[in-house]
Amino acid sequence: MRAEVATFLLEEALEAHRSLDYGRLTGRAVVLPQEPGQVNSSTDSLRPMDSAAWNERYSGQELLWSREPNRFVAEVAGALPAGRAADLACGEGRNAIWLAARGWKVVGVDFSAAALERARLLAAQAGVEVEWIEANLTSYEQVPSSLDLVIFSYLHLPADSMRAILVRACSWLAPGGLLMLIGHARRNIEQGVGGPQEPSLLYEPDEVVSWLDGLEVERAENVFREVGTDEGTRRAIDTLVTAKRSA
Numbered sequence: 001m002r003a004e005v006a007t008f009l010l011e012e013a014l015e016a017h018r019s020l021d022y023g024r025l026t027g028r029a030v031v032l033p034q035e036p037g038q039v040n041s042s043t044d045s046l047r048p049m050d051s052a053a054w055n056e057r058y059s060g061q062e063l064l065w066s067r068e069p070n071r072f073v074a075e076v077a078g079a080l081p082a083g084r085a086a087d088l089a090c091g092e093g094r095n096a097i098w099l100a101a102r103g104w105k106v107v108g109v110d111f112s113a114a115a116l117e118r119a120r121l122l123a124a125q126a127g128v129e130v131e132w133i134e135a136n137l138t139s140y141e142q143v144p145s146s147l148d149l150v151i152f153s154y155l156h157l158p159a160d161s162m163r164a165i166l167v168r169a170c171s172w173l174a175p176g177g178l179l180m181l182i183g184h185a186r187r188n189i190e191q192g193v194g195g196p197q198e199p200s201l202l203y204e205p206d207e208v209v210s211w212l213d214g215l216e217v218e219r220a221e222n223v224f225r226e227v228g229t230d231e232g233t234r235r236a237i238d239t240l241v242t243a244k245r246s247a
């Protein structure tokens with residue numbers, strides 16, 4: 001390891017320790033800023049992980065992700081008035097907790113009991129209330145037209161499952177409600193850095209748009225994150241889609 005990389009990693013580790021953001025300590029070369037992946041990288045198997053595998057992954061001492069919301073969630077949702085939101089595949093709840101702290105009434109859904117246990121703890125530490133629901137999104141249901149905001153942050157399932165979940169989520173939006181999806185772009189494999197390496201679990205903006213039902217698309221684009229690596233700063237490529245149900 002080069003000296004400057006070692007120094008960079010040490011600074012990151014200290015910063016993460018100071019903020020108790022242990023998720024940042026889990027990377028190898030890629031340490032900053034880390035966003036979730038969703039393949040079974042421990043075995044190099046590139047299939048989506050089931051709830052048992054996610055529970056295993058969440059069973060360590062450290063946070064897998066960060067306490068802070070995803071930057072794109074903060075950018076998009078930060079511009080909206082508080083209302084009723086669902087954070088689907090919420091993991092440790094960083095986005096749901098951030099929304100609740102801003103006055104949103106939030107439900108966080110994930111099929112990992114271990115993730116939700118952490119989310120409950122983090123919400124209590126933050127002094128906010130979120131309704132946490134342990135459920136598989138392939139069968140989870142919400143009241144139609146009941147939500148002002150639906151968030152998907154780094155959920156990566158095969159296209160058929162993603163499409164089915166998104167179509168149902170569209171129907172949960174109230175008139176004027178917004179659906180936001182952020183995830184790793186497929187072209188990140190060739191042109192970006194980090195993230196899952198299985199193309200069938202990744203998506204480009206046009207593909208996500210084709211999965212939406214009856215919404216007006218506002219944004220459908222690739223967005224970029226700077227990531228520190230052994231080779232210096234590189235650019236990770238994400239897909240961001242936001243779409244509204246007409247009022």
Ligand SMILES: C[S@@+](CC[C@H](N)C(=O)[O-])C[C@H]1O[C@@H](n2cnc3c(N)ncnc32)[C@H](O)[C@@H]1O
Pocket residue numbers: 036037038051054065066070088089090091092093094095109110111112115135136137138152153154155156
């Ligand atoms: C990469 S993490 C992202 C967590 C969170 N959204 C974030 O951005 O910090 C993916 C999450 O999706 C959850 N997940 C994957 N498939 C799911 C499914 N079918 N139903 C519910 N949760 C699922 C996992 O348990 C995991 O917490």
